[in-house]
Amino acid sequence: MKTDDICDEDCPVAKASEVLSGKWTTLIVRDLLSGKKRYSELQRSLSGISPRMLAARLSMLEDAGLVTKTIYPTVPPKTEYELTAEGRRIEPVIVAMASFGTGLTAAE
Amino acid sequence: MKTDDICDEDCPVAKASEVLSGKWTTLIVRDLLSGKKRYSELQRSLSGISPRMLAARLSMLEDAGLVTKTIYPTVPPKTEYELTAEGRRIEPVIVAMASFGTGLTAAE
Numbered sequence: 001m002k003t004d005d006i007c008d009e010d011c012p013v014a015k016a017s018e019v020l021s022g023k024w025t026t027l028i029v030r031d032l033l034s035g036k037k038r039y040s041e042l043q044r045s046l047s048g049i050s051p052r053m054l055a056a057r058l059s060m061l062e063d064a065g066l067v068t069k070t071i072y073p074t075v076p077p078k079t080e081y082e083l084t085a086e087g088r089r090i091e092p093v094i095v096a097m098a099s100f101g102t103g104l105t106a107a108e
Numbered sequence: 109m110k111t112d113d114i115c116d117e118d119c120p121v122a123k124a125s126e127v128l129s130g131k132w133t134t135l136i137v138r139d140l141l142s143g144k145k146r147y148s149e150l151q152r153s154l155s156g157i158s159p160r161m162l163a164a165r166l167s168m169l170e171d172a173g174l175v176t177k178t179i180y181p182t183v184p185p186k187t188e189y190e191l192t193a194e195g196r197r198i199e200p201v202i203v204a205m206a207s208f209g210t211g212l213t214a215a216e
Contacts, residue, residue, distance in 0.1 A: 011135075011138075011209070012205070012206045012207070012208075012209030012210040012212070013134060013135065013138050013202055013205050013206045013209055014131065014134075014135060014209070015209035015212045016134075016205035016206070016208045016209030016212065017131040017134045017135065017205065017209075018131060019212065020205070021129060021130055021131045021134075022129055022130075023122065023125040023126060023129045026121060026122075026124075026125045026129075027119075027121065027122060027125065030119075030121045086211075086212075089208050089211060090208055092204040092207065092208070093201065093204040093205050093208055094121055095204070096200040096201040096203070096204040097120070097121050097124035097125065097128070097201050098120045098121045098124070099120070099200065100120075100124045100197050100198055100200070100201055101119070101120030101121055101122070101123035101124030101125075102120040103194075103197060104120070104123045104124065104127065104194075
């Protein structure tokens, strides 16, 4: 069982979990897979997220090198977020989650 | 982009996230992928988890139909946890996370 063999002290599943834990982080990455997004687009898509939570999650993803933020000096300023090459490596996780979630019936 | 197309109001990624959110849930499923485990085995493997958190996560996974619990009337009683067929559907998510986590360098 490959997931077991590689999960000793330095478990990659645990490392991935540290980054992806939390529903909002996963959903932000999902949204960015289709291309760069403005802060306001993310907030509209992630209905229910507080501005504070969205900012915190984006900042964590930036610190982890998974997302870049670009501020355009327009009036008003425009801020865009985009996955880095490293961030795009999360795509197979999101695809697998989508597949698992599609069949989920009694998750509550 | 398939992850985007299917993520409207009833997003399967969000449903999967509800179940898998939290580092411990993922690690418990990882441990159970190699076969049924006793409570004490899980606690030993998941170093750092509190008994209260382990019990809560296992109970949530049971409620979601992803894990079954069997109590053997030995002295002392032995409790074993096992993934259900539905729970085994999480395996591709864990495998994808392991792959993503393997390349992660600067997650902190």
